[in-house]
Amino acid sequence: MPELHNQSPLYRRLKSFHYAFAGWWHVLRTQPNAWIHALVTVVVVCLGLWLRLPGHDWAILILTFMAVWMAEFMNTALEAVVDMAAPDYHPLAKVAKDVAAAAVLVGALGAVLIGLLLLGPPLAARVCAYVAWQACP
Numbered sequence: 001m002p003e004l005h006n007q008s009p010l011y012r013r014l015k016s017f018h019y020a021f022a023g024w025w026h027v028l029r030t031q032p033n034a035w036i037h038a039l040v041t042v043v044v045v046c047l048g049l050w051l052r053l054p055g056h057d058w059a060i061l062i063l064t065f066m067a068v069w070m071a072e073f074m075n076t077a078l079e080a081v082v083d084m085a086a087p088d089y090h091p092l093a094k095v096a097k098d099v100a101a102a103a104v105l106v107g108a109l110g111a112v113l114i115g116l117l118l119l120g121p122p123l124a125a126r127v128c129a130y131v132a133w134q135a136c137p
Contacts, residue, residue: 027076033104034072041065044115051122060118064111071107076102 007015027034048061078100086093 018103023073023077031072031076034076037068037072037108040111044119047119047123051119051126052120053118057118060114064114068104068111071104075104078081107120 028038030099044065048058053061079097082093082096
């Protein structure tokens with residue numbers, strides 16, 4: 001990372017965003033599960049818009065998206081650090097990677113449950129209304 005202390009505060013702030021987006025892009029480029037998270041995020045946002053979810057449901061969904069993405073980012077960072085510190089197999093390196101992956105899994109499973117709780121009832125109501133309308137002569 002180049003020396004930034006001689007640069008203006010605005011330049012340093014913009015560079016920090018550049019580094020953050022570079023990290024995000026690295027996760028998308030190297031982690032296949034990140035694409036699953038991205039697809040699910042887009043599908044849930046589209047469903048939420050279609051269902052016209054209230055603001056408090058959006059707040060919960062956004063926090064849920066954020067938790068899953070943060071877990072994926074931290075997992076990727078931890079994997080990189082472990083690979084750098086222990087290039088050869090070590091049982092503790094495996095434990096660190098497995099636990100970080102479990103954190104992502106717990107976040108993703110929790111997100112599914114939250115999604116079902118928030119999207120399930122309005123989606124069921126829409127589907128039932130559509131089926132009832134189609135049944136009418």
